[in-house]
Amino acid sequence: MSRLKAKDTPVRLISLALLLLGWAGLAFLIDDAQVLPGPIVVAGLIAIEAANGPLFQHMGATLLRVAAAFTLAMSFGLVFGLVMGRAKKVDRWLDPWLIIFLNLPALVTIVLCYLWIGLTEVAAVLAVAINKIPMVTTMIREGARALDPELDDMAQIYRMPLGARVRHVLLPQLSPQIAASARTGTALIWKIVLVVEFLGRSNGIGFQIHLYFQLFDVPMVLAYSLAFVIVMLLIEVVILQPWEVRANRWRRG
Amino acid sequence: MISVDLKSKSFGSAQVLGKIKLSIAAGECVALLGPSGIGKTTLLRIVSGLDSDFVGHLTKPIRIAMVFQEPTLLNWRSVLQNLTLVTGISSDAAMLALTEVGLEGKEDLYPLQLSLGQRRRLSLARAFVTDPDFLVLDEPFASLDPEKLDEMISLTKSLLAKRDIAALLVTHSREEAKALGTRTLHLNGSPAILS
Numbered sequence: 001m002s003r004l005k006a007k008d009t010p011v012r013l014i015s016l017a018l019l020l021l022g023w024a025g026l027a028f029l030i031d032d033a034q035v036l037p038g039p040i041v042v043a044g045l046i047a048i049e050a051a052n053g054p055l056f057q058h059m060g061a062t063l064l065r066v067a068a069a070f071t072l073a074m075s076f077g078l079v080f081g082l083v084m085g086r087a088k089k090v091d092r093w094l095d096p097w098l099i100i101f102l103n104l105p106a107l108v109t110i111v112l113c114y115l116w117i118g119l120t121e122v123a124a125v126l127a128v129a130i131n132k133i134p135m136v137t138t139m140i141r142e143g144a145r146a147l148d149p150e151l152d153d154m155a156q157i158y159r160m161p162l163g164a165r166v167r168h169v170l171l172p173q174l175s176p177q178i179a180a181s182a183r184t185g186t187a188l189i190w191k192i193v194l195v196v197e198f199l200g201r202s203n204g205i206g207f208q209i210h211l212y213f214q215l216f217d218v219p220m221v222l223a224y225s226l227a228f229v230i231v232m233l234l235i236e237v238v239i240l241q242p243w244e245v246r247a248n249r250w251r252r253g
Numbered sequence: 254m255i256s257v258d259l260k261s262k263s264f265g266s267a268q269v270l271g272k273i274k275l276s277i278a279a280g281e282c283v284a285l286l287g288p289s290g291i292g293k294t295t296l297l298r299i300v301s302g303l304d305s306d307f308v309g310h311l312t313k314p315i316r317i318a319m320v321f322q323e324p325t326l327l328n329w330r331s332v333l334q335n336l337t338l339v340t341g342i343s344s345d346a347a348m349l350a351l352t353e354v355g356l357e358g359k360e361d362l363y364p365l366q367l368s369l370g371q372r373r374r375l376s377l378a379r380a381f382v383t384d385p386d387f388l389v390l391d392e393p394f395a396s397l398d399p400e401k402l403d404e405m406i407s408l409t410k411s412l413l414a415k416r417d418i419a420a421l422l423v424t425h426s427r428e429e430a431k432a433l434g435t436r437t438l439h440l441n442g443s444p445a446i447l448s
Contacts, residue, residue, distance in 0.1 A: 148325075150321055150323060150325045151325060151327075153298075153303050153319070153321070153325075154319070154321065154325045154339070155339075156303060157301060157302075157303070157317055157318065157319045157389075158318070158339050158340055158379070158383065160338075160339060164338060168327055168330060168334075168338050168339075169327065172327070172329040172330075175329075247329075249363070250328055250329040250330075250363040250364075250365060251328075251365065
């Protein structure tokens with residue numbers, strides 16, 4: 001697996017360089033930085049906002065919301081998914097609800113949360129979590145349905161305590177679904193967080209994008225968006241991918 | 254002492270097991286033979302306490318160990334942790350158990366890094382390390398080649414000989430039953446009964 005990744009790295013870097021080159025070429029052709037600034041201009045703006053502007057303050061606010069919504073969504077999704085995957089009766093009752101929530105547009109949840117709870121932090125985080133919980137539930141439910149019943153028997157025969165069963169028997173079997181939920185979760189959650197901030201918060205990357213949208217300032221919109229994309233990519237590469245590799249060490253028989 | 258007085262066991266409207274009386278004393282290894290699908294595993298699950306949905310009465314000790322058809326290990330935990338985390342024994346006791354089944358030096362490996370024979374040894378070590386009063390072996394030597402099979406039977410025999418354990422061996426093989434069992438029973442008929 002690691003050899004494959006090492007082989008992939010140059011391709012990925014070249015692919016990324018081509019994207020930047022294409023962007024730079026298009027910006028050169030349009031020749032209007034207010035419509036499409038080139039990557040160097042945007043990088044310069046990111047540097048300025050990071051050094052002298054409020055970039056980190058807004059990024060921090062967004063990251064906190066992402067973390068809170070992620071924790072909520074993963075926790076509730078894990079519990080709901082496990083219960084639905086293990087108890088057929090509960091699954092039959094809750095499955096229609098799950099389908100409805102899966103198809104509920106994010107914008108509807110956000111607007112309703114703001115209308116019912118008010119333009120508060122709780123409403124913002126809750127709106128994001130409600131959007132993600134059904135997806136995590138669905139993925140974990142599939143994993144829970146495929147749990148090895150012999151391992152349950154083994155844990156029962158050897159009288160493993162409940163905590164040990166959850167930690168050493170249950171969760172490791174669900175690790176592929178947990179990892180997939182976590183990765184798609186972060187990708188989806190931060191995008192919804194930006195919408196939530198755009199519509200009803202007074203800080204965060206989404207708020208800044210709203211501000212510069214009103215000023216028709218494309219370079220700053222791109223600067224804030226890209227800065228956050230870079231941070232989310234770093235989280236993926238530095239935290240999520242290594243965790244996934246470590247969690248899957250045992251598969252290399 | 255293990256004793257089961259079974260009146261019947263059904264799945265839905267289908268009765269699988271009929272009247273069965275079975276007692277196993279300490280130091281005794283009962284081999285249970287029978288064709289596939291007759292209900293051997295069902296009886297084994299009842300006797301081991303895994304299935305309580307039956308008509309009858311079961312008396313069994315608290316300390317039970319089981320060797321499953323498949324090794325049934327925590328493949329994501331090391332060989333040593335498969336003993337310590339599952340049974341709660343100390344690392345030192347686990348190391349001794351690994352030595353007893355010839356897995357010394359393998360403690361840091363993951364189960365999938367072991368051969369099938371070694372995984373079965375680990376499964377045996379896990380069962381014996383708990384010092385059980387009752388050991389249940391559910392076709393524990395399935396899919397082993399003849400050489401490994403002889404090794405495993407000898408190992409199991411020597412582990413049983415050192416302890417005063419009541420054991421129930423479910424198997425298809427008369428040779429395994431003869432090698433390990435002090436008494437052989439047959440499960441036959443529909444619903445199945447012992448003969």
